[in-house]
Amino acid sequence: MRKALAVGIKEFRQIRRDRRTLMILLFIPVFFLLLYGYALNFDIKHVKLAVEDRDLSPESRRLVSAFVNSGYFDQVASVTIEQEIVDLMDRDHIRAALIIPRGLGRDVRRGVPVSVEVIINGENANTATTVMGYASAVITTESARYQMAAPGSPAPFVQLEPRVWYNPDLRSSLFLVPGLLAYIGMITAVVSTALAVVREKERGTMEQVRMAPIGTLPFIVGKSLPYFVVSMTAAVGVVLASMVLFDLPVRGSWWLLLLAMGLYLFGALAMGLFISTVAESQQVAFQIALLSSFLPTMMLSGFIFPIASMPTVLQIVTYVVPARYFLVALRGVLLKGSGFLAVADSLAALMLFAVIVTSLATIRLRREWA
Amino acid sequence: MTTPAITVTHLTRRFGDFVAVDDVSFDVQQGEIFGFLGANGAGKSTTIRMLCGLLRPTSGTATVGGVDVGRDPEAVKLRIGYMSQKFSLYEALTVDQNIRFFGGVYGLEGERFARRRAFALDMAGLVGREKSLTRELAGGWRQRLALGCAILHEPPIVFLDEPTGGVDPVSRRQFWRLIDHLSQQGTTVLVTTHYLDEAEHCHRIAVMNAGKLAALGTTRELKQVFEGRPIMEVQAPSAVVAMRALDAMPEVEKTSLFGTAVHAVLRSHQTTAERVTRQLLTAGVVATSVMPVEPSLEDVFLDLVERTSA
Numbered sequence A: 001m002r003k004a005l006a007v008g009i010k011e012f013r014q015i016r017r018d019r020r021t022l023m024i025l026l027f028i029p030v031f032f033l034l035l036y037g038y039a040l041n042f043d044i045k046h047v048k049l050a051v052e053d054r055d056l057s058p059e060s061r062r063l064v065s066a067f068v069n070s071g072y073f074d075q076v077a078s079v080t081i082e083q084e085i086v087d088l089m090d091r092d093h094i095r096a097a098l099i100i101p102r103g104l105g106r107d108v109r110r111g112v113p114v115s116v117e118v119i120i121n122g123e124n125a126n127t128a129t130t131v132m133g134y135a136s137a138v139i140t141t142e143s144a145r146y147q148m149a150a151p152g153s154p155a156p157f158v159q160l161e162p163r164v165w166y167n168p169d170l171r172s173s174l175f176l177v178p179g180l181l182a183y184i185g186m187i188t189a190v191v192s193t194a195l196a197v198v199r200e201k202e203r204g205t206m207e208q209v210r211m212a213p214i215g216t217l218p219f220i221v222g223k224s225l226p227y228f229v230v231s232m233t234a235a236v237g238v239v240l241a242s243m244v245l246f247d248l249p250v251r252g253s254w255w256l257l258l259l260a261m262g263l264y265l266f267g268a269l270a271m272g273l274f275i276s277t278v279a280e281s282q283q284v285a286f287q288i289a290l291l292s293s294f295l296p297t298m299m300l301s302g303f304i305f306p307i308a309s310m311p312t313v314l315q316i317v318t319y320v321v322p323a324r325y326f327l328v329a330l331r332g333v334l335l336k337g338s339g340f341l342a343v344a345d346s347l348a349a350l351m352l353f354a355v356i357v358t359s360l361a362t363i364r365l366r367r368e369w370a
Numbered sequence B: 001m002t003t004p005a006i007t008v009t010h011l012t013r014r015f016g017d018f019v020a021v022d023d024v025s026f027d028v029q030q031g032e033i034f035g036f037l038g039a040n041g042a043g044k045s046t047t048i049r050m051l052c053g054l055l056r057p058t059s060g061t062a063t064v065g066g067v068d069v070g071r072d073p074e075a076v077k078l079r080i081g082y083m084s085q086k087f088s089l090y091e092a093l094t095v096d097q098n099i100r101f102f103g104g105v106y107g108l109e110g111e112r113f114a115r116r117r118a119f120a121l122d123m124a125g126l127v128g129r130e131k132s133l134t135r136e137l138a139g140g141w142r143q144r145l146a147l148g149c150a151i152l153h154e155p156p157i158v159f160l161d162e163p164t165g166g167v168d169p170v171s172r173r174q175f176w177r178l179i180d181h182l183s184q185q186g187t188t189v190l191v192t193t194h195y196l197d198e199a200e201h202c203h204r205i206a207v208m209n210a211g212k213l214a215a216l217g218t219t220r221e222l223k224q225v226f227e228g229r230p231i232m233e234v235q236a237p238s239a240v241v242a243m244r245a246l247d248a249m250p251e252v253e254k255t256s257l258f259g260t261a262v263h264a265v266l267r268s269h270q271t272t273a274e275r276v277t278r279q280l281l282t283a284g285v286v287a288t289s290v291m292p293v294e295p296s297l298e299d300v301f302l303d304l305v306e307r308t309s310a
Helices: A002-017 A019-040 A058-069 A082-090 A104-110 A125-149 A172-203 A205-211 A216-246 A254-278 A282-299 A312-320 A322-336 A340-369 B044-051 B073-079 B095-105 B110-124 B139-150 B169-184 B219-226 B239-247 B273-282 B297-309
Strands: A047-053 A073-078 A096-100 A117-120 B006-015 B018-028 B033-038 B059-064 B080-084 B157-161 B188-193 B204-209 B212-217 B231-235 B252-258 B261-266 B289-293
Touching: A002 A019, A002 A216, A002 B095, A019 A172, A019 A216, A047 A058, A047 A082, A058 A073, A058 A096, A058 A104, A058 A125, A082 A096, A096 A125, A117 A125, A172 A205, A172 A216, A172 A254, A172 A282, A172 A322, A205 B080, A216 A254, A216 A340, A254 A282, A254 A322, A254 A340, A312 A322, A322 A340, B006 B044, B018 B044, B018 B059, B018 B204, B018 B212, B033 B044, B033 B169, B044 B059, B044 B157, B044 B188, B073 B080, B080 B139, B095 B110, B095 B139, B110 B139, B139 B169, B169 B188, B204 B219, B204 B297, B212 B219, B212 B297, B219 B297, B231 B239, B231 B273, B239 B252, B239 B261, B239 B273, B252 B297, B261 B297, B273 B289
Parallel strands: A047 A073, A047 A096, B033 B188, B033 B204, B080 B157, B157 B188
Antiparallel strands: A096 A117, B006 B018, B006 B059, B204 B212, B231 B261, B231 B289, B252 B261
8 A cells, every 4th residue: 555655646746747737637627617607608687678569468568577577688678660679789788679569468368379579689699599598488487377377279379499408597507517527527537547547658657667566456546546636626626616606506415426526536537547558649548538538428428418309329328428427416416405315326327337447447457467 | 606596498478470589598697797689679678578577478487586477477576676768767756756656666665765765866976956857857867867766676686678778978888887886786687788889798698689599698709609700891992892892702701881891701711811902902992901800799799690580
């Protein structure tokens, strides 16, 4: 164990000296958090809205106040002709406009479907999507109410496809942070571990260490421990930062959260080690890491694209993507306040992944060293 | 007669169909500097890697420091120091951190570690520069530090795989002084090199070619292959033309280029320098000098490689 410690201390010193690795380990997570959290998806409130109410019925007024009362929209203008909307939008006085057609009240009372036009400034596509989501939510709610009042109506009041899924509050950061954690785990653990081992192969220091009387196990433990500590720190840092910046709730227990992160990172480190036994150069290691860990975590974990809407073949592939289980566990613990039993399945899957990959890595490393 | 430090019998290593080391046998005595000479790919490094326990022999045995390498490769590692051409230090760490790491890996502690650390620093000439980054050291210092780290645990046997590659001549000389010193203190040193001048430092030399042991002996013994085959060094305005003319003579066994001169191996001592000069003139070559020379290791090496490859 003293030897493992010697390897660990050396690795820590190397990490500290190697600015690039340190950047990857600590700053990229924060950078991504800010980028995704603020720049791309931060909640938009007080969208300036112009209203053109051609109906002026009790129903149309209800709809307008539903928009305003949602808190997402501020009505800054009432217009009577469409040209005014164009002017206001041109001068950036408004970002959205609501146009209620004549006869809305009458049609609704009769149960005839009607469409409400919402114009959104699309300069920022992401903002527009979000605003569209708000508008859609407001309209759907109103629509549902009329439907309930008039049972048997053939179609909803207004049909609008909501654009943001899994987050009815449209608080995008809540849905984002678990994904980010999974992503960060992959960057720090897989890439840096894989590169750290392969670098030793490239520089010849691996051969020197192999000449020393140190077994594979102390070497692996000493080599991965620093990365485990650093990536755990980065993960906890992201959670804390999200709590401060985005009001991320931690509704479940911290212990469960740490357990989930620990198991996930354990698997990711093992993945990195495994890659290092296959790759002979840092470039190759990086590419393998990219294909085997990075992309699946982004694409196939449910982080960006919901698994349920993937083709069946891809859905099957997602079963071997550890981030999939990690996300379920994280969303459970963070957002739903799930207890141990509720996430036990996911934790078990993470554990299984880690154990299998560690065994593979050890077997390969033993063979390589023998 | 003490037991040899290293005993190698019929050692063979195959990689698929390729035989990297082919039935090699030799002994290395304690405290001996044993040189391994050969072209790249001749099997030197493969042999060393087997002796260090890094690579299992396909067949044959090797005993290093009394331990059978094939049976107990881990036990071998306690008895040997190893340093390769790459100077395998951690460049991002300081001098002191490197020493501490290798000390830790070799399990040195307390007073013994302090003593060996002082030794390594002194040997490398780095006292007072403990906090320097290793990557900032010049080649010679780095190389001596690597040697210091490789022998921190005071191994009785040291393997050096082309230790002086890419180092300036002055540093090389200093390095060889360290090796001489180690040997005087009873450490067995097995060193591979392709610098033939370095080979002259070795007590005995093994020449490897195409995986086989082509020759083994002291420098003097090796030079005996030229017994009865004197070497004539010929200087001429065009070495290539002179070489062609020499090759045409029945008295000349073979020729090789040595810088601007040609070494001609003659078939007997009967052939004098005057005779060669005359013959050359007949062929239209005016030699500026023709004189007999002692065979160098390079002559021996080329001769061996040629004959064993044929």
